[in-house]
Amino acid sequence: MALFDQTATEHLKGLESGALKSVELTQTYLDRIRAVDNRVGAFLSVDADGALKRAEEIDERRAKKQRVGRLAGLPLAVKDILCERGKVTTCASRMLQQFRPPYDATVIAKLREADAVFVGRTNMDEFAMGGSTENSAFQVTRNPWDLERSPGGSSGGSAAAVAAGMAPLAIGTDTGGSIRQPAGLCGVVGMKPTYGRVSRFGLIAFASSLDQIGPFGQSVEDAALLLETIAGHDPRDTTSLDVPVPAYSQSVNKPLANLRIGWVREHFGGGLDKEVESAVRAAFEVYKSLGATLHEISLPHSKYAVATYYVIAPSEASSNLARYDGVHFGYRTDEKEMLAELAADRRRLETAGDKAGLEHLDSALVRMYRRTRAEGFGPEVKRRIMLGTYALSAGYYDAYYLKALKLRRLIRKDFDDAFGKVDLIAGPITPAPAFKIGEMSGDPLAMYLVDIYTVSANLAGIPGLCLPCGRSQAGLPIGLQLQAPALEEERLFCGARMFEQATDWDKGRAKL
Amino acid sequence: MSDYTTIVGLEVHVQLATASKLFCGCSTKFGAEPNTQTCPVCIGLPGTLPVMNRNAFQLALKTAVALNCEIPAYTKWDRKQYYYPDLPKNYQISQYDLPMSQHGYLDIGDPKGAFEPKRVRILRAHLEEDAGKSLHDEVAGKGDSLIDLNRTGTPLLEIVSEPDMRSPLEAKAFLTELKLLLTYIGVSDCNMQEGSLRVDANVNLHIDTAEGKVATPIIEIKNMNSFRAVERALEYEVGRQWCEWQETHRKLGDAPKQTRGWDDVAGVTRGQRSKEESSDYRYFPDPDLAPVTVGPQDAAAIRESLGELPAALRGRLESDFGLSAYDADVLVNQGSPVVTYFLDVAKFTGDPKAAANWVTQDVLRTLKESEHTIESLPVASSALAELIRKVKAGEVPSSRAREVFQTMVEKRVDVAAAMQSLGIAAVDEGELIALCQKLLAANPKTISDVRAGKLQAVGALIGQAKKQNPNVDPTRFRELCLELIEKAP
Amino acid sequence: MSISRRDNEKVALLGRLRLTEDELAIMTTELAQIVGYVDQLSEVDTDGIEPMAHAIEVANVFRADEVSPSLSREEALSNAPHRDERGYLVPAVLGE
Numbered sequence A: 001m002a003l004f005d006q007t008a009t010e011h012l013k014g015l016e017s018g019a020l021k022s023v024e025l026t027q028t029y030l031d032r033i034r035a036v037d038n039r040v041g042a043f044l045s046v047d048a049d050g051a052l053k054r055a056e057e058i059d060e061r062r063a064k065k066q067r068v069g070r071l072a073g074l075p076l077a078v079k080d081i082l083c084e085r086g087k088v089t090t091c092a093s094r095m096l097q098q099f100r101p102p103y104d105a106t107v108i109a110k111l112r113e114a115d116a117v118f119v120g121r122t123n124m125d126e127f128a129m130g131g132s133t134e135n136s137a138f139q140v141t142r143n144p145w146d147l148e149r150s151p152g153g154s155s156g157g158s159a160a161a162v163a164a165g166m167a168p169l170a171i172g173t174d175t176g177g178s179i180r181q182p183a184g185l186c187g188v189v190g191m192k193p194t195y196g197r198v199s200r201f202g203l204i205a206f207a208s209s210l211d212q213i214g215p216f217g218q219s220v221e222d223a224a225l226l227l228e229t230i231a232g233h234d235p236r237d238t239t240s241l242d243v244p245v246p247a248y249s250q251s252v253n254k255p256l257a258n259l260r261i262g263w264v265r266e267h268f269g270g271g272l273d274k275e276v277e278s279a280v281r282a283a284f285e286v287y288k289s290l291g292a293t294l295h296e297i298s299l300p301h302s303k304y305a306v307a308t309y310y311v312i313a314p315s316e317a318s319s320n321l322a323r324y325d326g327v328h329f330g331y332r333t334d335e336k337e338m339l340a341e342l343a344a345d346r347r348r349l350e351t352a353g354d355k356a357g358l359e360h361l362d363s364a365l366v367r368m369y370r371r372t373r374a375e376g377f378g379p380e381v382k383r384r385i386m387l388g389t390y391a392l393s394a395g396y397y398d399a400y401y402l403k404a405l406k407l408r409r410l411i412r413k414d415f416d417d418a419f420g421k422v423d424l425i426a427g428p429i430t431p432a433p434a435f436k437i438g439e440m441s442g443d444p445l446a447m448y449l450v451d452i453y454t455v456s457a458n459l460a461g462i463p464g465l466c467l468p469c470g471r472s473q474a475g476l477p478i479g480l481q482l483q484a485p486a487l488e489e490e491r492l493f494c495g496a497r498m499f500e501q502a503t504d505w506d507k508g509r510a511k512l
Numbered sequence B: 001m002s003d004y005t006t007i008v009g010l011e012v013h014v015q016l017a018t019a020s021k022l023f024c025g026c027s028t029k030f031g032a033e034p035n036t037q038t039c040p041v042c043i044g045l046p047g048t049l050p051v052m053n054r055n056a057f058q059l060a061l062k063t064a065v066a067l068n069c070e071i072p073a074y075t076k077w078d079r080k081q082y083y084y085p086d087l088p089k090n091y092q093i094s095q096y097d098l099p100m101s102q103h104g105y106l107d108i109g110d111p112k113g114a115f116e117p118k119r120v121r122i123l124r125a126h127l128e129e130d131a132g133k134s135l136h137d138e139v140a141g142k143g144d145s146l147i148d149l150n151r152t153g154t155p156l157l158e159i160v161s162e163p164d165m166r167s168p169l170e171a172k173a174f175l176t177e178l179k180l181l182l183t184y185i186g187v188s189d190c191n192m193q194e195g196s197l198r199v200d201a202n203v204n205l206h207i208d209t210a211e212g213k214v215a216t217p218i219i220e221i222k223n224m225n226s227f228r229a230v231e232r233a234l235e236y237e238v239g240r241q242w243c244e245w246q247e248t249h250r251k252l253g254d255a256p257k258q259t260r261g262w263d264d265v266a267g268v269t270r271g272q273r274s275k276e277e278s279s280d281y282r283y284f285p286d287p288d289l290a291p292v293t294v295g296p297q298d299a300a301a302i303r304e305s306l307g308e309l310p311a312a313l314r315g316r317l318e319s320d321f322g323l324s325a326y327d328a329d330v331l332v333n334q335g336s337p338v339v340t341y342f343l344d345v346a347k348f349t350g351d352p353k354a355a356a357n358w359v360t361q362d363v364l365r366t367l368k369e370s371e372h373t374i375e376s377l378p379v380a381s382s383a384l385a386e387l388i389r390k391v392k393a394g395e396v397p398s399s400r401a402r403e404v405f406q407t408m409v410e411k412r413v414d415v416a417a418a419m420q421s422l423g424i425a426a427v428d429e430g431e432l433i434a435l436c437q438k439l440l441a442a443n444p445k446t447i448s449d450v451r452a453g454k455l456q457a458v459g460a461l462i463g464q465a466k467k468q469n470p471n472v473d474p475t476r477f478r479e480l481c482l483e484l485i486e487k488a489p
Numbered sequence C: 001m002s003i004s005r006r007d008n009e010k011v012a013l014l015g016r017l018r019l020t021e022d023e024l025a026i027m028t029t030e031l032a033q034i035v036g037y038v039d040q041l042s043e044v045d046t047d048g049i050e051p052m053a054h055a056i057e058v059a060n061v062f063r064a065d066e067v068s069p070s071l072s073r074e075e076a077l078s079n080a081p082h083r084d085e086r087g088y089l090v091p092a093v094l095g096e
Ligand SMILES: [Zn+2]
Pocket: B021, B024, B025, B026, B037, B038, B039, B040, B041, B042, B043, B153
């Protein structure tokens, strides 16, 4: 097994024992990026010099027996959505192509304090809107298992980076499945924590009440280690929860006794790929063999989850993205052109004697806003801004936005009821394995429906984890999703680790 | 000729006196260089989040309680969305359907009786963030506006009255009383020049016609920079609406609500451009902020901490100190430091009437004519009390008391030193009797006049006595004269 | 509920987007499809259900009223697309 195929937990043992140097490890991953990323396209930027310098400095500190952080010397990739002081942070948008935040996201600060080595920033759907990473303004990311296929999204760059051995660990964000779905499609472990478990400060918002930052790794242990590092209360995020963070990496190997696993009747209806279904049902059998009991449960409102999500998320997004207007930061349209256009429009209307037209003519300022946003945003972002603006506008608020908030409570209540009977809920992560690049791009609604199994956890605020549980005949990874009650990440990790240890799906690596 | 009633409602924005902004740690101090009091949060940079300032909420709560508002148990924050360059997120964090307070009132009156005392209802008061400033003229000619975000995120309390005022004068009285209340409880400095208090007015007319009462379209007036400007703008607008009604007979609902700006120099209001879509603010609950719950005991504790409010204080000055309604009003309207000063003088002298006379006249005149505030006045309440005591004891002639007070102010000295510098010395009783006897002997007609009941004849003697000795206390001298005349054979 | 081209023009102005004729046509079709799907929410009886705006519902989170350092003006303005030494510049906003 190549060094880059090993897990972060294994690397850490080597680093701690002195058998492995961070410089060597970092160089290995940088070489791997150089070798394969021109085919995968996971990274938007790679900081080889910075990473090696940092690795060297950590090696020195470790050699001198100085205190080092929890992830000391481990290379790590970060989704290009977390602000890092002085570093270009683009959100894969033309709007932020030049944006250098004057501050660090809390998670970036925690990772730096943990002595992780930032190797680069990963591609994503623009502003995290999408499930294929095709909505990036800059490049397409490919699935390392089949370069014709999508890695999923929106954290497709981070998932692909880990799957292709370009980083042992990566950070993603999950608003409607954006960590778990690409983890499933790329055959790695990805986890969305409880809403509020990880600080959102410095995470460029898509939908504030749904966004959560979470880990990617090659194993459940790795994901546990990374979550443990980034979790915790942050006074700068009102929605972050002031509760202790368990030592997940310590407890992850304790199997759960008398585990009750729920499977959701509604998850196995039409639309679920047969190969996916059989892999997931096989996973249930594995759990039975480990002493768990399986229980059929119902989440009666789950069929409304996608509709609910596609009202709430775009509504919040339309508001969160209003700040991209070319005034205080980010892209601005060419002003000379804009003013010339205004003058020409005015002349044309004056010549035509069109008084009403003149009255409704956009002013220079409104024109600047509209041109800036038309040029700075891609089509999916515009579509969601339109959808959200519509859902919040006068006359539609009650029928759409308010209705969706009520459905959200019903969806949450379904989970509360279910978790009265079972400890974990298990099921598919996507209706089918990785789709072909371009396959969905003409049909936004079909793309949205891929989120059917993931959005509920975001709406309810509960944690969810995806780990590999099989492979299709075409050799594509199939993911198993586990969900737990709010703040029960520990249970989620332990339950996932039981499966991982009983099977070999985590050992598989994409051939590149 | 038909008759009409003026209907006025006010919307007041008050900056709360916090040290830091509503959602970040930037200073709220006024007057800094543009864009030197901003941070990622108040610039609205991507990824930033608001965290609410506890003190801002407490000050808002305090004001709401002082305005007799109901305090709902649950309140939340909403985003009000509109695009403007001085609003960097392009939404303002405000409150929509569940404000932190509602249904209060403020009583107003006029001690000179210009209108009947009345209760103006408060519809609601809610907490929100201020926007920055757009500076147009400073870069004149360049065709650009400069945006300064120093003020962005300063906590504001928006207080909305019901349309209960019936004249520009009542509107001004409401604002004066509101400002007084806010400064009494210390929630804002209410400095209109610095923009800590801003007023918009809604006004229309209810006209009696043959067909019954008809309302004219409601006009919102903006850009009024003083209470006097509010009064003038409303006076102008009432006249303008009356004329417009006679010309057009346009009623409420015939046209969308219009906004007019007050031009203080020209003394007119002017129509402002309104956008048809501008009113669709797309409010929705801010997902970044937690709601706030307020228990009945919290509101009670705030009420407890408020101290005596102006209306109650006026009543107490009248009932406990025997002041006239007018004097009580004058004192209370000066603000609580002046009232405290008065209360001290009254306590030290045991003579509230004399204390009120001194404070409402000499002290307030001095404050008005000098740079002094009550805190910087060189005559402390104890010193004024001493002066009053000496006047009463005849040690300072009442005719010269004002002179002594002025000297105490100008030379920053106590009563004794002021008296010395003015050459005022108490005249010995024996000396006074001798002088009295001497003057009576020289003016026998005075004696007969007094005996005939013309007591005022003594006045002439007082004049002569003061000529001979300026320190003679006229009151005591008069008493002595009358005594001696009575005793004389 | 259907969504017309005219609605979309209005919504685009509210959201300060500019759509070309083609984009507007595509957007109208796509949004109609999505809104059509979302309309299924209306079949659920939600009478008496409290709206849920936050994923995890907490209350009363405050910070102390303490001044912390602001950015230097240069840092604050460093990302501005158009500025002078004192602030952000935009096309004149008079009369907006
Ligand atoms: Zn700030």
